[in-house]
Amino acid sequence: MTAPLNLSNPIGDRSSVSQKTFAVMECVGSSGRPLTTSEIAVLLDMPTPTVHRIVHQLDMDGLLVQEAGSRGYVPGPRLFNFALNVFQTAVRHGSKHAILERLSAATGETCNFGIISGGALLYADRVEASWPFGLRYEVGSRVPLHCTSMGKMLLAHQPKRRREHLLSLSDLHAYTATTMTDLTVLEEQFAQIRTQGYSLDNQEFLAGVICAAVPVRDARGKVCAAVAVSAPQARMPMSLAIRHIPRLLEAADEISSAWAMDEAEAGEDGHARI
Known part of the structure; x- marks a missing residue:
């Protein structure tokens, strides 16, 4: 940040x-x-x-x-891409990536760090599980907001007008039989996500894939990113994904604390850090 x-x-x-x-x-x-x-x-x-x-x-x-x-x-696009590359490099070589590596080791599954970018969810960092034949999404990949656990988490914490704008940028495509495309139903889920503190993707983007996400807050307490674990349903049923929530929350708190320390140091020496 x-x-x-x-x-x-x-x-x-x-x-x-x-x-x-x-x-x-x-x-x-x-x-x-x-x-x-x-x-x-x-x-x-x-x-x-x-x-x-x-x-x-x-x-x-x-x-x-x-x-x-x-x-x-x-x-413009060149400035945005430059900032994104700096962000990704800092994440990959900084404490946040190490936190994601520990989370992946603890859960045994792929763990992701995502932000909103241009009306989509951007994988800003990712640690792949050691299992063979896993899902391969490179850092920098963009996926829909409305049917992914991190996307729904971030949408849930947007001001209503901005959330409506972000949703208007997508056709709310039904990627699977469980994808939610009704705005009223989505708003109900956003309210539930804010209440329970985590978000789930029950095969809504990819058939057979389960994901769970929690929010990451900046030094001011604002939700600005998300951390998630994802795996095939055969290996991580929804009940197990929910049991991973405490670990996800711990990792999110660690990242938030790292950001707070970076910002405090930036305030001391006058230089911003990502």
Whole structure:
């Protein structure tokens, strides 16, 4: 997770083109909404013509894009892919991946770490079980939100309007006979997920595959990711998946604690960490 943009040190204190360009990308990337060039200039205490030149070049390079129907800019595909690659590298080589490895060893099954990305669930990290002929999803793979345990967990904790928007991006395809595609039924399940604290995928995405997921919270207590265990039903029936929930919760708490420590350290030395 990245620390919020610190605007107490205006861009006027920095002289290099690279610093100014990075500051513009950081400003747009951390805003949570489209920003116009005028807004960027105010936030960074930077001359508007300079911001126009930087934004124009970033737009040409695919690092920023103008949102359709808006004058504001959002991260472009190149910037998004760069951030995702950094995130994946940090996860794979950091404490979070080690936590996932321990979880997989404890359950004997494949364990996943997922986030929402572009209207889908993104596998940000994954530790495969040692069993042969397992399901092979590479890190970076995207799967539907509405019929996966991590996807449903993350949807359940979105504000209702954002959840509706995310669901509108998909055709709610019925991948198996047990896939839920009715919005009313899904909303009922989201409420149940929030109450019970975990989410299940009872062969809803892949026939014969069972998954269970729990939320991962950031330093502010907001659900921002999920951890899951998945396996063939023949090896992990639903009753066993539910028995793995305490282990999943322990792993999620460890990851949340690691994030809190990273953010505390970032606050001390002024550098954000993933």
